[in-house]
Amino acid sequence: MTGELPRIGLGTYSDTNREQWIDCVEAALNAGYRHVDTAQVYENEEYVGRGIERADIDREDVFLATKTVHIDVPGPERSDIVGSVKESLEKLRTDYVDLLYVHWPAGCYDPETTLGTLDELREKGQIRNVGVSNFEPEQLDEAREILDAPLFANQVECHPYLQQEELREYAAEHDHWLVAYCPIARGEVFDDPVLGSISEVREATEAQIALAWLLSKENVAVVPRSTSEDHIRENLAARELELTEEEIARIDGIDREHRIIDRDYAPWN
Numbered sequence: 001m002t003g004e005l006p007r008i009g010l011g012t013y014s015d016t017n018r019e020q021w022i023d024c025v026e027a028a029l030n031a032g033y034r035h036v037d038t039a040q041v042y043e044n045e046e047y048v049g050r051g052i053e054r055a056d057i058d059r060e061d062v063f064l065a066t067k068t069v070h071i072d073v074p075g076p077e078r079s080d081i082v083g084s085v086k087e088s089l090e091k092l093r094t095d096y097v098d099l100l101y102v103h104w105p106a107g108c109y110d111p112e113t114t115l116g117t118l119d120e121l122r123e124k125g126q127i128r129n130v131g132v133s134n135f136e137p138e139q140l141d142e143a144r145e146i147l148d149a150p151l152f153a154n155q156v157e158c159h160p161y162l163q164q165e166e167l168r169e170y171a172a173e174h175d176h177w178l179v180a181y182c183p184i185a186r187g188e189v190f191d192d193p194v195l196g197s198i199s200e201v202r203e204a205t206e207a208q209i210a211l212a213w214l215l216s217k218e219n220v221a222v223v224p225r226s227t228s229e230d231h232i233r234e235n236l237a238a239r240e241l242e243l244t245e246e247e248i249a250r251i252d253g254i255d256r257e258h259r260i261i262d263r264d265y266a267p268w269n
């Protein structure tokens, strides 16, 4: 059975003004979020940790996810990964994370070493679950074969313009989460006529319609990013919006295999 995961989490990527995440994480948790998504390469774990500490909520009630192994960060050896996770825990002001993802199956990712180290960290209690990110079915097959831990999640780009049907089916079949990043396509959903017309009828924003569509799919969770308190609340409220079968089918029809994050080192290239 798929493990417990609050289906709407706060994404926290930004390459400027990282300190803002103290306030944003605090605001999100106080507004009702219970899942926060960061990564070592976002260089904001320290601020995310301070936000969690400042919020009016116990650490055990927050599902905290971070990511390691990104091109050549932290490095290919077991000791590099162990050291980087120790550093993450210090910055996040906690002694465990609920989920540690392999950020990319690229660069210093070595399946046996990387996944073996994650198994070891899980046995030590520093991480509660093991996930991967940006993995395609072949990498998922290999990872599941190597890991002792059950694979908890695959975090990939997923929104109405890149619907990831194959990876969603894979997630449902193998009982893990597909965590959708860029769930509102970095704002591109606001220009869409189908989402626009549904949003008018439902008196909800296009962002909420895109999130509700993702949440209508089996085994899918979402991590929209926002630095605006209004948007943070608005995105969480999408969990109350249930789309009709007809609305879901209309959105199913607007896939155009449009990828926003398309790296040279990505497995699909």
Ligand SMILES: NC(=O)c1ccc[n+]([C@@H]2O[C@H](COP(=O)([O-])OP(=O)(O)OC[C@H]3O[C@@H](n4cnc5c(N)ncnc54)[C@H](OP(=O)(O)O)[C@@H]3O)[C@@H](O)[C@H]2O)c1
Pocket (backbone or CB within 6 Å): 010, 011, 012, 013, 014, 037, 038, 103, 133, 134, 155, 156, 180, 181, 182, 183, 184, 185, 186, 187, 205, 207, 208, 223, 224, 225, 226, 227, 228, 231, 232, 234, 235, 261
């Ligand atoms: N694993 C990976 O390789 C990977 C890659 C990319 C992203 N991620 C994760 O996924 C998270 C989300 O993806 P993302 O940040 O790329 O894109 P996103 O969540 O699709 O879009 C974020 C953008 O949408 C705006 N926005 C959010 N809610 C809104 C609303 N209700 N109304 C209007 N605008 C809204 C935000 O601006 P405001 O701040 O003004 O609200 C921001 O500019 C990241 O933060 C990160 O945690 C992971």
